[in-house]
Structures are given as structure tokens and as C-alpha cells.
Amino acid sequence: MPEDALPDDLATIWERVAEELRATLPASTFELWLDSLQPIGAKASTLYLAAPRATRPWVERRYTTVVEAALRKQRSELKQVAWVAHEGDRANASRAWASTPIESLPLDQSHTFERFVIGPGNRLAHAAALAVAELPGEAYNPLFLHGPPGLGKTHLLGAIADYLHRRRPELTTHYTTAERFTTEFVWALRKDGPERFKERYRGLDALLIDDVQALEGKERTQEEFVHTFNALHAAGKQIVLSSDRPPDALARLAERLRDRFSWGLCVQLGDPDLRTRTAVLWRLTTDAPLDIPEPTVLTQIASVAAGNVRRLQGAMTRVAALSSVLSEPVTPSLVKQALSGPEDPQATHAKRAPNNEQPTIATIQEAVCSVIGVRREDLLSPNRSARVSRARQLAMYLARELTSLSLAQIARQFNRDHTTVLHAIRAVSSRLDPDSETAQIIHRSQQLVAPGTAKPLTSPPAPHNPSANPQHPPTTSNPRRTP
DSSP: OOOSSOHHHHHHHHHHHHHHHHHHSOHHHIIIIITTOEEEEEETTEEEEEEOTTTHHHHHHHHHHHHHHHHHHHOTTOOEEEEEEOHHHHHHHHHHHHTOSOOOOOOOTTOSSTTOOOOTTTHHHHHHHHHHHHSTTTSSSSEEEEOSTTSSHHHHHHHHHHHHHHHOTTSOEEEEEHHHHHHHHHHHHHTTOHHHHHHHHTTOSEEEEEOGGGGTTOHHHHHHHHHHHHHHHHTTOEEEEEESSOGGGOTTSOHHHHHHHTSSEEEEOOOOOHHHHHHHHHHHHTTTTOOOOOHHHHHHHHHHSOSOHHHHHHHHHHHHHHHHHHTOOOOHHHHHHHHSSOOOHHHHHHHHSOGGGOOOHHHHHHHHHHHHTOOHHHHTSSOOOHHHHHHHHHHHHHHHHHSOOOHHHHHHHTTSOHHHHHHHHHHHHHTOOTTSHHHHHHHHHHHHHSTTTOOOOSSOSSOOOGGGOTTSOOOOSOTTSOO
């Protein structure tokens, strides 16, 4: 270690610098960030300061200029500072991490900012994630990304982790899922107690957690996560979270957690448009030995595989498989052959309801609530009164009719599971006579969602009176499609 200056001299110099810092900074700031600093040597014009490992990156970024200014006032030979970690802190941290059985999620090599395809639906999310990676703890804290599966949330979290590992290796970055966080916490309670768990998580520089909706209903884990969140946020450490829903839609999550998730920046990722989907397919072709002789082929695939990136990958895989089996090049006719087979209900439904014409679930909920006379808050709550339950079923039915979302996606927007949505669709379909009150409510709600597009029903969508035709059993689902 540099020893150009004698220890006594260093102690005297630092004592004067500390007095200057106390005089110029708020007392709480000095005690929290600077009181633990220790001078350990000097060389030429540089003073070497030891700082606790947990706070060193933050102090270095925020207070180097202030410390150097105070230093110059005391001794002209020392003009700048260099930061090192306490050896004891480094050893203790290493032992804590080494004894922990669960590591960060392995990074997918394709999840980088360079490979992320930017479009109108994800431009803001990409910009926010990049800002967080470049200035952890200073740009947006926390950053909360939300949207349906397959739109790039996990890609962006992985890109942030990759960026920090490559560009800021001195920071301790932990990338995990809410499910793994829960498992690790339970393991700590059963084995070594929560103290080791707290030591590990509260000493992080950046915490990235995917799928935080998995914390719903887990009260003990939520309690610990609140404390972890508070400790990291107060220390200026970066927090990035992702979910399939916005914070206010996580009904079974503690209110104080939902509130904290909204402290920073919440960004929704939307469905990719045709141009973005085509660009994604171009990117996928660079990862697979697939020859695409005609650019229009990718546009053709993107048009058929509307929706998220995972469906695009599935469509590309089917095309590549058929091309390999038939030993034929990828042509428009081969694409049509590969993708014109039986499709899942979501894909079929997507064709009936083009993405750019779809209303949001919230719009549908508001429309139905307005017609029936209930509050949307009650619709999303556990309230099971007859009036609210009826409105909820009608809104679920319309959501299935007017959007391309799957049953599971619709269910999440109502804080229910997909079986509840399926039951609602069947219940509404069974009583949807042309002149029924149900049909009238559906018609009026549609007019509010998309004025001028709704048409009154002219015939029942399915027979529901078993006495009308003894030869056939009553139908309990809408015959226009299988939900």
C-alpha cells in the first residue's frame, strides 16, 4: 500500500478533511455515507481512502468531488482521492455469498441491448432500461416493466444484468425471479435463519427481479421483500422489477409494496406492430441456418403470427422444420403450407380481432360497469354480489369477443384464474337470446367501447333450451369457437 505520507500525518489530514465535510454537508449525509471512510495511504498527489464495500460505489460517484475539494483546503500536495474496499468487508461478503445455495439466474447470451428489436410498443421501456444500466441508482429507481408474456421484459432485465456485468464489474448485481427469491427466503428460514439472507440481499448494488406477480399471496415473503426494498432504495441501490400486470392490478400484493413499485418509473410493453415483428424475424434468421430468398416471406410470417415474440419464434420454427423435411427453400407457398394448419383458439381469435382495432380490457370493464351501474373497483375485487358478479361475467365475455387475449391473460386483468373466465363465457353464451336483457347489455356496452360498430343479435349464438330439440344436448359454450 502507498506510504509516502506517515500514518500520523494521514490521520491528522483526514481529521481536518472530516471536519470540513461535517461543516459543508448535512449531518445525516455525513454519518450515513462518509463517517466510515478511513485513510490508508498516500502516493504522489493521491490519497487512498477505504470505504465499506456496500457503499463504496455510491460514495465514489456522488462524493468524490466534495471530498477532493475538502482535501485541497487542508494539504496542497494531495489533490485527489482513490477508493478501495475494506479487506474485512470483502472477506465477509465472499463468505456470505459462498455459503448461499442459490445463485443469480444464468444470463441468456441473446438478451443484450444490441439484440433487442425496438418498436413503438417497447421504445420507452428500452430507453428506460438502458438509462438504468448506464446510471444504476440514479436514473429511475425502481424501474417497473409490465406487460403480457413474450413482449421483452425478461430480455430487458437480462440486458441490464449483462451491461452491468460487462461495464460495471465492481458492482454486485443479482438477477433472479420472485419465485426463486421466495424459495431462497424459505430456505434461509429453515436452515440458517434470515440474517444471512438479509446480509446477502441488502449488500447488493443492483437487484433485478422478474415476474414479481409471483409474490402475490405470500405474506411472509412480501414482508421481507418490503424491508429489502427499503434498505436498497434508501442506500441508492438500483431495483428493477417486471410483472405481467401494472402495480395497481396486483390485487393480492400488499398495498405498501404496490405503492413502492410505483415510486420510480412504470413502463408498459405493448404488442409489436407488423414492422417490429418482421424485424424480429430478421433477427431470428441470423441465429438459424435458414435461407430466406424473398423479403416478403418474413412479412408473410409476421402477418400470420400476430402477437408476441414467442409466437413468432414458434411460427419460424414450423417454417424451418417444413423446409428441412421437404428439402425445399422457404417460399410464400411453403410458408402458407406450414402456417395454414389447425391453429390454437388464440391465433384464430386474433384474426377475427385485428390488434390495431382491439379495445383495452380496462375500456371494456368501464363500459360494462357504466351500463350495469357498478364500480370498476368492485369488479376487480373479491365482491361476489349478484350485480357485481353479473357485470364481471359480461365484461369477461366481451373481453374474449373483442380482443385477441388468451383466457389466462384476460383472467389476470380481472384478478381471477382462467377457469373463471371460461365459466363466465359459457354462462353468458347460454343466456344470450336476441331479445334478452343480457343481449341488450352486451350491445350497449359494445357501443360504449366502439361507437357505431355494435349490432344487435339477430339469432342466439347457441341453443340452450334442451326441450327445443331432444335430439341434441344443451350447448354450454359459444359454437363460434372453442374458448
